[in-house]
Amino acid sequence: MLTKAPRGTKDVLPSESYKWQYVENLMREICEFYGYKEIRTPGFEHTELFLRGVGESTDIVRKEMYTFNDRSGRSITLKAEGTSPAVRAFIEHGLYAETQPTKLYYITPVYRYEKPQAGRLREHHQFGVEIFGAKSASADAEVISIAMTLLKKLGLNNLELRINSVGCPVCRKNYNKVLKEFLKEHLDELCDDCKVRYEVNPLRVLDCKVESCRRVTGEAPLITDYLCDDCRNHFEELKKYLDAMGYNYIVDPRIVRGLDYYTKTAFEIISKDIGAQGTVCGGGRYDGLIEEIGGPSMPGVGFGMGIERLLLTLEQNGIEITKPEGPDLFIAYIGDEAKLFTFTLANKLRFNGLKVEIDHMERSLKAQMKYANKLNAKFAVVIGEEELESKKVKLKNMATGEETEILIDEIEKAIKN
Numbered sequence: 001m002l003t004k005a006p007r008g009t010k011d012v013l014p015s016e017s018y019k020w021q022y023v024e025n026l027m028r029e030i031c032e033f034y035g036y037k038e039i040r041t042p043g044f045e046h047t048e049l050f051l052r053g054v055g056e057s058t059d060i061v062r063k064e065m066y067t068f069n070d071r072s073g074r075s076i077t078l079k080a081e082g083t084s085p086a087v088r089a090f091i092e093h094g095l096y097a098e099t100q101p102t103k104l105y106y107i108t109p110v111y112r113y114e115k116p117q118a119g120r121l122r123e124h125h126q127f128g129v130e131i132f133g134a135k136s137a138s139a140d141a142e143v144i145s146i147a148m149t150l151l152k153k154l155g156l157n158n159l160e161l162r163i164n165s166v167g168c169p170v171c172r173k174n175y176n177k178v179l180k181e182f183l184k185e186h187l188d189e190l191c192d193d194c195k196v197r198y199e200v201n202p203l204r205v206l207d208c209k210v211e212s213c214r215r216v217t218g219e220a221p222l223i224t225d226y227l228c229d230d231c232r233n234h235f236e237e238l239k240k241y242l243d244a245m246g247y248n249y250i251v252d253p254r255i256v257r258g259l260d261y262y263t264k265t266a267f268e269i270i271s272k273d274i275g276a277q278g279t280v281c282g283g284g285r286y287d288g289l290i291e292e293i294g295g296p297s298m299p300g301v302g303f304g305m306g307i308e309r310l311l312l313t314l315e316q317n318g319i320e321i322t323k324p325e326g327p328d329l330f331i332a333y334i335g336d337e338a339k340l341f342t343f344t345l346a347n348k349l350r351f352n353g354l355k356v357e358i359d360h361m362e363r364s365l366k367a368q369m370k371y372a373n374k375l376n377a378k379f380a381v382v383i384g385e386e387e388l389e390s391k392k393v394k395l396k397n398m399a400t401g402e403e404t405e406i407l408i409d410e411i412e413k414a415i416k417n
């Protein structure tokens with residue numbers, strides 16, 4: 001127990017963390033180019049926020065939330081998704097009163113009690129983007145292009161962008177009626193979950209992964225045939241923007257997303273290499289959410305991307321992230337006096353922008369040089385009595401073995417050149 005992390009969690013070890021840093025830096029950089037600013041919200045929220053903001057008929061609320069009472073009896077839930085906390089903060093801090101739209105991004109852990117498997121964890125991480133206050137389809141297209149740009153920059157070119165429109169409360173009501181009539185004839189062929197969905201949110205039967213349900217819904221009427229003019233126009237506009245950017249996409253009426261608050265656009269970006277956990281990114285429009293949570297009536301659109309799934313997809317596509325380079329300099333020492341000098345020199349050089357390592361293990365000179373090699377140091381110097389005296393060192397290029405005698409004071413300049 002003591003030395004085993006809880007089921008469904010994962011340590012990111014130093015041998016892997018550079019990959020996380022690389023993709024996270026890229027996410028931040030791309031968001032900066034698009035003018036999205038970071039928002040950081042707490043690791044837990046009042047449970048009511050997720051009940052409201054995610055919806056009681058969703059898998060997340062029905063069976064996946066980490067909910068507990070704190071010591072004073074308040075019901076608390078670990079962050080189960082990123083959108084509703086961002087909306088809560090948007091309302092709480094009056095950001096809706098500022099110039100719109102509000103463009104936000106986050107990189108955050110997310111907690112869901114799930115059956116752990118590859119690409120499905122109990123603590124996973126999401127990169128998410130939200131734009132509040134803009135109802136134009138150009139906003140939908142912009143968030144999609146953030147995800148697509150990231151994936152393309154990472155070298156993933158074979159992912160599928162699937163889009164759909166789930167309509168609005170007006171046209172979805174009509175469609176739900178038609179869909180329910182259709183499903184009624186096939187109730188006994190649906191899985192138990194879908195029998196519940198049929199009652200509370202029939203649309204969600206469409207994205208059930210169970211084979212028998214998929215067979216049934218393969219014949220179901222399509223929501224895209226029931227959209228009102230406003231929703232249909234929005235969907236056509238979105239396609240126009242995606243075409244203009246040259247993105248390939250598939251209109252897939254099964255993409256309905258797990259969350260209740262979605263309206264109009266729903267989309268997923270799918271990698272076919274990681275099986276059932278192939279959805280790397282999912283998002284859509286949620287024009288009713290901000291008001292639902294207690295803010296003004298304002299539209300919104302965004303996505304969440306699973307970072308573990310993203311890394312898994314990179315791996316499966318044979319895309320390697322370059323390992324960080326070794327230190328610029330390793331300073332070996334002989335004797336205590338030299339160690340103190342070395343320690344101080346290393347500190348000064350680091351302050352001036354060089355990556356410098358020294359030995360802390362009382363290694364022999366030979367072992368220090370072996371260690372320098374292992375660290376992949378670009379240069380090495382040895383400092384002993386003689387060097388302290390002459391203030392000169394032999395700067396060794398570790399790749400070529402070439403040695404140049406220089407003043408200790410010239411090390412920084414020599415390496416930077």
Ligand code: ATP
Nearest residue numbers: 114119120121124258279280281282304305306309
């Ligand atoms: P799924 O259908 O795979 O359960 P979801 O609809 O629950 O996904 P969202 O709530 O939209 O997913 O989350 C956005 C993204 O976060 C997903 O597309 C996926 O990449 C990732 N994700 C969701 N749940 C997990 C999890 N348990 N472990 C790892 N990544 C996850």
Ligand code: MG
Nearest residue numbers: 059060112258
């Ligand atoms: Mg899920």
